Amino acid sequence: MKYFYYLLIIVFVFSCKKETQKTTTSDIEDKAVEVDSSNTDISAISTKDFTEFKVLDSKYINVDNFWKPFNKDLEKYIQ
Amino acid sequence: MKSIYNNLKPFVLEQDIPTLQKHITSGELSYEKLTKFYLYRIRKFDRANNLSLNSVIALNPNVIQQARQKDKEFLNKKMKHPIFGMPILLKDNVNASDMPTTAGAVALQDNNAEDAFIVKQLKKQGALILGKANLSEWAYFFCGECPSGYSAIGGQTLNPYGRKIIDTGGSSSGSGVATSANFCAASIGSETSGSILSPASQNSVVGLKPTIGLVSRSGIIPISSTLDTAGPITKNVIDNAILLDAIFGEDKSDSKSIFALWGNGFYVDELVSEGLKGKRFGAYKEMLEKEPLYVSAIEQLKKRGAEIVVIEENEDIKLPDFLRLLNLDMQKDLPIYLSKYADDKVALKSVEDVIDFNLKDSIHIMPYGQALFKGIVADKATDEEFTLIKEILKTNGKHYFDDFIKTNQLDGVLSINNYHAGYAAVAEYPAITVPMGYKENGAPMGLTFIGKRLSEKQLLQWAYNYEQATKMRKAPVNYN
Numbered sequence A: 001m002k003y004f005y006y007l008l009i010i011v012f013v014f015s016c017k018k019e020t021q022k023t024t025t026s027d028i029e030d031k032a033v034e035v036d037s038s039n040t041d042i043s044a045i046s047t048k049d050f051t052e053f054k055v056l057d058s059k060y061i062n063v064d065n066f067w068k069p070f071n072k073d074l075e076k077y078i079q
Numbered sequence B: 001m002k003s004i005y006n007n008l009k010p011f012v013l014e015q016d017i018p019t020l021q022k023h024i025t026s027g028e029l030s031y032e033k034l035t036k037f038y039l040y041r042i043r044k045f046d047r048a049n050n051l052s053l054n055s056v057i058a059l060n061p062n063v064i065q066q067a068r069q070k071d072k073e074f075l076n077k078k079m080k081h082p083i084f085g086m087p088i089l090l091k092d093n094v095n096a097s098d099m100p101t102t103a104g105a106v107a108l109q110d111n112n113a114e115d116a117f118i119v120k121q122l123k124k125q126g127a128l129i130l131g132k133a134n135l136s137e138w139a140y141f142f143c144g145e146c147p148s149g150y151s152a153i154g155g156q157t158l159n160p161y162g163r164k165i166i167d168t169g170g171s172s173s174g175s176g177v178a179t180s181a182n183f184c185a186a187s188i189g190s191e192t193s194g195s196i197l198s199p200a201s202q203n204s205v206v207g208l209k210p211t212i213g214l215v216s217r218s219g220i221i222p223i224s225s226t227l228d229t230a231g232p233i234t235k236n237v238i239d240n241a242i243l244l245d246a247i248f249g250e251d252k253s254d255s256k257s258i259f260a261l262w263g264n265g266f267y268v269d270e271l272v273s274e275g276l277k278g279k280r281f282g283a284y285k286e287m288l289e290k291e292p293l294y295v296s297a298i299e300q301l302k303k304r305g306a307e308i309v310v311i312e313e314n315e316d317i318k319l320p321d322f323l324r325l326l327n328l329d330m331q332k333d334l335p336i337y338l339s340k341y342a343d344d345k346v347a348l349k350s351v352e353d354v355i356d357f358n359l360k361d362s363i364h365i366m367p368y369g370q371a372l373f374k375g376i377v378a379d380k381a382t383d384e385e386f387t388l389i390k391e392i393l394k395t396n397g398k399h400y401f402d403d404f405i406k407t408n409q410l411d412g413v414l415s416i417n418n419y420h421a422g423y424a425a426v427a428e429y430p431a432i433t434v435p436m437g438y439k440e441n442g443a444p445m446g447l448t449f450i451g452k453r454l455s456e457k458q459l460l461q462w463a464y465n466y467e468q469a470t471k472m473r474k475a476p477v478n479y480n
Helices: A002-028 A063-074 B004-012 B017-026 B031-045 B063-075 B117-124 B173-180 B197-202 B237-247 B285-290 B292-303 B322-340 B351-359 B371-378 B383-408 B421-427 B456-470
Strands: B056-059 B087-091 B128-133 B186-191 B206-209 B229-234 B280-284 B307-311 B412-416 B431-438 B444-450
Touching: A063 B031, A063 B056, B004 B017, B004 B031, B017 B031, B017 B237, B031 B056, B031 B063, B031 B087, B031 B128, B056 B173, B063 B128, B087 B173, B117 B128, B117 B237, B128 B173, B173 B186, B173 B197, B173 B229, B186 B197, B186 B237, B197 B206, B197 B431, B197 B444, B206 B237, B206 B456, B229 B237, B237 B431, B237 B456, B280 B285, B280 B292, B280 B383, B285 B292, B285 B307, B292 B307, B292 B412, B292 B431, B292 B444, B292 B456, B307 B383, B322 B351, B322 B371, B322 B383, B322 B421, B351 B371, B383 B412, B383 B421, B412 B456, B431 B456, B444 B456
Parallel strands: B087 B128, B087 B186, B280 B307, B280 B412
Antiparallel strands: B056 B128, B186 B229, B206 B229, B206 B431, B412 B444, B431 B444
16 A cells, blocks of 8 residues: 555646646747737737746857967957 | 057047047047947947946957958948948847848747848948947837837847946847947947837937938838838937938838938038027927926027927827827838848748747747737728728828927927827827936936937037037946
């Protein structure tokens, strides 16, 4: 009986973990889009006061590679 | 002994283009030294440190060599335009050889395209292309709820007047930030509705959105062929006039291109020649009641002889189907860009293709989703319906300004930041924003002059006079 309870706990923990991963991915997916012809929010594509950032640094820029062509030329620019 | 960088600081930081050219003529500076100065600052401040702004997305690997060549040409008296030898950053939706043009999107990271028309114009006048500026991905017509200045390729652009606190504005976020932080002599942005005016005002620089068609769009990743335009973002009005003068011109491959004769161009002494005396401007009652910086700016204009007429927002004039115009234009315009101006290696042909590409790795490629792209493909209209949408919007936009202008015999209208950018966009009218001070939290604000079609010269004159009277811009303190 004791082993049965252990097994139950393990199954429960794994099922919770799987559920969490699912939520993360579905956050990214957008819901079905309806075209809103009455939308006149014309500032929507230029300004939004937004201070909660999901990502700050680029995952696609390698800073060392970025500067490789210039390293030699900038050597003397010590402050 | 002082470093080269510290020695050059007084000759470069916050200097306008005519002054930089003067230092080059006197031998205190060279194009090579100037280019290295900006590169050094970008390396020192822009990424991977506690002041990072993430404003530069790519650098031209050949720019130092090209700057040396400019020094030789200068000695041979080949300089004919003040933009000669000036290191310019381009918003990363403007094609330029030597670097990919991505719009900040992973889907376009291998898009090594030929120079856009305006880049050819810049190079013809001798400008140096320093690199590319970060932007709101796909010029902010991509994700629904997402911050200004974020792109997957470039990361999150941050405002030098308050990192993570003050919005950068967008979509030309990197152009506004990098210009303000003295990472370039000047930059190019692009606007569909507010994308130059917003980041310029949010970063205390000067941004001009030209009349549609004055500046070519060929080779620029589009949102809307009806509303899009490129334009200059600079630290001051003189530089703005110089940059506009270098890029404008008729382009036969752009259906909206205008052949405009501008006499001696935009930048010469004409900026100073016409003052504000007797000019009549409309100022919004609602803004006068709410915004002390706007009130002070209006007072300054009055002191310089301008006449102010208080006008009230015309709430009866709406912009119906504004978003649909962008949807329907981008459905057609992106495939045209991809087939005509993108690298052959780019296999994408349509908005649908980009959506599918992004689904392959949504967490990294689109952390804020792609709601607006989905809206684009969901939208449908007949040709007649689409033509009607465009006609109504343009009529309403023109009506919105022309009614005030005609009734009150105004020369122009005064706004704040990008507050009336949507109306100016559909009217296809030009606008310029100039620093007008800072809010209590340090956020910059801009006074925005809006004029009628092809009134760029007047806008620059008014903005110049206001700028010289007030000198409101202060460089961001942590980046000196």
